[in-house]
Amino acid sequence: MKFAASRLAQVKPSASAWVSQAAKAAIAAGEDVIDLGLGEPDFDTPAHIIEAAHQAALNSETRWIMLNLPSNPAGAVYSNAELRALGAVLAKHPDVLILSDEIYEHILFDGRKFQSFAVANPSLKDRTLTVNGVSKAYAMTGWRIGYCAGPQALIATMTKVQSQICSGACAIAQAAAAVALSGPQDDVRRFCAAFEERRNLVVDRIALIDGLTLDPPGGAFYGFIGSAALIGAKTPSGEILSNDAEITAYILSAPSIAAVPGSAYELSPFFRISTAASMDLLSTAMDRLGAAVSKLTLA
Ligand SMILES: Cc1ncc(COP(=O)(O)O)c(C=O)c1O
The missing domain is CATH 3.40.640.10 (Type I PLP-dependent aspartate aminotransferase-like (Major domain))
Incomplete structure (x- = not known):
């Protein structure tokens, strides 16, 4: 063809x-x-x-x-x-x-x-x-x-x-x-403003979590969070996190945060969260993420 x-x-x-x-x-x-x-x-x-x-x-x-x-x-x-x-x-x-x-x-x-x-x-x-x-x-x-x-x-x-x-x-x-x-695009602008507010919240909160990094996204509704410092970290139950798939499994099991490992995008060690959620939910997620990371013993 x-x-x-x-x-x-x-x-x-x-x-x-x-x-x-x-x-x-x-x-x-x-x-x-x-x-x-x-x-x-x-x-x-x-x-x-x-x-x-x-x-x-x-x-x-x-x-x-x-x-x-x-x-x-x-x-x-x-x-x-x-x-x-x-x-x-x-x-x-x-x-x-x-x-x-x-x-x-x-x-x-x-x-x-x-x-x-x-x-x-x-x-x-x-x-x-x-x-x-x-x-x-x-x-x-x-x-x-x-x-x-x-x-x-x-x-x-x-x-x-x-x-x-x-x-x-x-x-x-x-x-x-x-x-x-073909209709009025006001809602699109409203959505965009809401996503920017959520992006800001996530960027500000990730900056406060030792071990995670986030280059502020210029668009879309995700946070692609750098987690190199967590590789080799020990969880409270004694497991060693050896890649970003294990990091996402850890944050899914304890604080119940769903994320996609960077390896799914052939870019490790990162994990992707979606910001298509309310400010309240994102704020709670950031609290939980910070608490989960603080329980790790870094390598
Ligand atoms: C970059 C990109 N393209 C395409 C899609 C697929 O969109 P849909 O199948 O809902 O039209 C997605 C969905 O997340 C996406 O992120």
Whole structure:
């Protein structure tokens, strides 16, 4: 198939690690997912991303670069200039297609304005697929409505595949999505302000917990919390925490906080919490997290 991925690169750190992407690439192409292995991320340093794109694109078998901005899990956001710098790298590699997942476009903090990859790089439009959906901005997770824009040949091929695997998005969800997208956007701005308040609470409270770090996310609704200092720590029952999966199991068992280990995003040692919860609940969670961490004996 002309557009099947024969090799997929996730641009890391943090930019595009939605957990199902690696699995999708594996289904499409065996096991050829490139691990760019950039180590400890600095979420605010686009030089890493550009270097990652170089590494991925220079491999002649790379078919897709997947971006997700603002990102899940780290909330990374890039400026127009940074997106253009990334585009300049990709311009030199005409066989590489670009998927830009922009589902968090409306959830941006500190007055940031959204920059779409395709708008920043109009010369790459004929090989950019822009993906979006109503789940995040309109709190419509579960309504199963997403959409995309891209070159006609690619969309035509996608339509052929999609029509065989999905018998149609429910009419009620389609009508609701049309109203969400075309109606007044006041609620989106209200949601964004609420998410910023919650982001601030989590950033402030994590700063008070010895052993945890949090680079303030620029968008999306997660906290991707650094937990390097907890590796090797001893729990009150004498277990040693040797990775971020064990850290998330520990905070789930005692203080009942559900988190996703960084290893699910191929970025360790971190864990991701969601801030799609009330201020009260987040405050309680931070109290419990602080108490659980303080009970550990650090290595
Ligand atoms: C970056 C990103 N893309 C896509 C999705 C999937 O959204 P949905 O399947 O609800 O449309 C998610 C969900 O968390 C996400 O974080």
